[in-house]
Amino acid sequence: MMALQLLEFPLAREDSGKAPAFPAEDVANFRKCSRYCCITFFIQQDLLHMHLDTIDMRILSEIQEDASLTNAELAARVGLSASPCLARVRALDAAGIITRRVALLDPMLLGADVSVFIQVTLEKQTEALLDVFEAAMAGFPEVMECYLMTGDSDYLLRVVVRDTVALQHFIVDRLSKTRGVANIRSSFALKQVKYKTALPLEELASPRARR
Template sequence: MPTAPLDAIDRRILRVLQENARIPNVELAQAVGLSPSPCLRRVRDLEERGIVRRYVGLVDPGAVGLPVSVFVQVTLERQVERALETFETAVQERPEVMECYLMTGDADYLLRVVVPDLEAFQRFLMDHLTRVPGVASIKSSFALKQVKYLTALPLD
């Protein structure tokens, strides 16, 4: 479904909301150069069009006991529709899987998994991931340090 293009004001609104989704409408309007009523209409339009999908709070993983990030490459035995659906359904059910992408290249999927420690990752791997029908191989890489992490899209 095509959406109307974003104008400069929409992009300014999105930039501000990406930095502070809790900003009061009056402050948002001032920041983007609108009066409050038209600003609120634009925000609601962006929400209704699905451009703003939801508002979230970003939580520090280490502060809540999930300091280990693991990137997992998964290759399936066969890349057929049923195998893809089975894998994707299994991954959706696992709370430690933060992101999952269907990929081109050597692996079929790339996952980002967060866990409290190596033992928890081993349990996830042995009790869940290796038991998904159709999984042929799994390669894991542990993140040593997060160098850059953004949630705001570059809207310039």
């Protein structure tokens, strides 16, 4: 998922005979958007070929709240017998809608007391540097989320560490030494007001799927 903002490009006057002059920041943002938006578009187009009905949505709602449900328990909750329920779950798996099943851990009980949001700006917004940075973030276990952004910074990270000493080690010894990194800005989360992993399926469902 990408965080997007409206990009406004200046238009040339019809009588000027000159091409519009695009600000460098807007051109860079457009390149970053086009890098991922095209991929997202084709994925969404593929998903349109699989029609999700009300029962599919109920199955998804149940398992994203509790992935430990047995097939028999899930079938009972959605009003199906075991075999049709299992067939639907397998179809959702095959379509890539269900990507994986995991257990959610309590970070505080495991010592992950510090949650930090870090904005990273690269020296240049080139394909090569974007690839290098993203590969590095994929290899850092402290990085829980990483988003390519428009605006002043290139990336937004959510990092979880045990304390400020560990955060300093991560930023100074690892993040800042990643090739292409030019600027780092961090903000501590004082309190987690809301956190969820379950998607708002009812709000995301198309009018056709709600029937």
